[in-house]
Amino acid sequence: MFAGLAEEQLVGIDRRMTSLSWAEGDALHVEGTPAEHLYLVATGRAKAYRTAPNGQEVVVELLGPGDLFGGLRTLGQEAYAETVEALTTVCALRIGDDAFRQILGEHPEVGLRVLEDTTALLAQARSDVTRQSTATVAERLAAVLLRLAEKFGEPAREGGTLIELPLSRADLAGMTGSTPESVSRVMSRWRKDGVIDAGRRWTAVREPRRLAEIAAAEA
Secondary structure, three states, X not given: OOOOOOHHHHHHHHOOOEEEEEOOOOEEEOOOOEOEEEEEEEEOOEEXXXXXXXXXXXXXXXXXXXXXXXXXXHHOOOEOOOEEEEOOOXXXXXXXXXXXXXXHHHOHHHHHHHHHHHHHHHHHHHHHHHHHHHOOHHHHHHHHHHHHHHHHOEEOOXXXXXXXXXXXXXXXXXXXXXXXXXXXXXXXXXXXXXOEEEOOOOEEEOOHHHHHHHHHXXX
């Protein structure tokens, strides 16, 4: 968001921000409460989710270093659209409405980048809705795992890509518009076939090409 700014400009922005940390399981902000701050993840992982009418958590995004989240009245948000919960210990920078207005006045390019990020998130949300209405559970799950591997993955010792995130079957179900039972069945089949492996706090994509083929099946 602040790429290209000079060192002294970054120092001026830094003075307006507050550094905060949360333990695993803590809520950084809660859906429906007044939107008063923007946050920028420095370290750690978090999930953003909404609560469906049936009470199910629908995970809309997984957040890592460099990701922006939250909301401000300056950006047309009266309340936070999601709850953001720490998946690991999280450190993030927080900025309020008045301070962000000052930054936009001094650095219009920052506002353009925030708008680009928001547009990209909306496009992803539309794509996810379309996929959930037309694709099978396996196709949706394959697409989600590939996206997580691209964003958070590291080379695995045994080959493939390691995603070190404490994701439950319920989290994956929320991200795919499915049920934990359906996700478990697909994951178990893929583990048996050697496509993936998984533990309590990690998932390894052993055969990304196979997942890509499954994800592309709906096309």
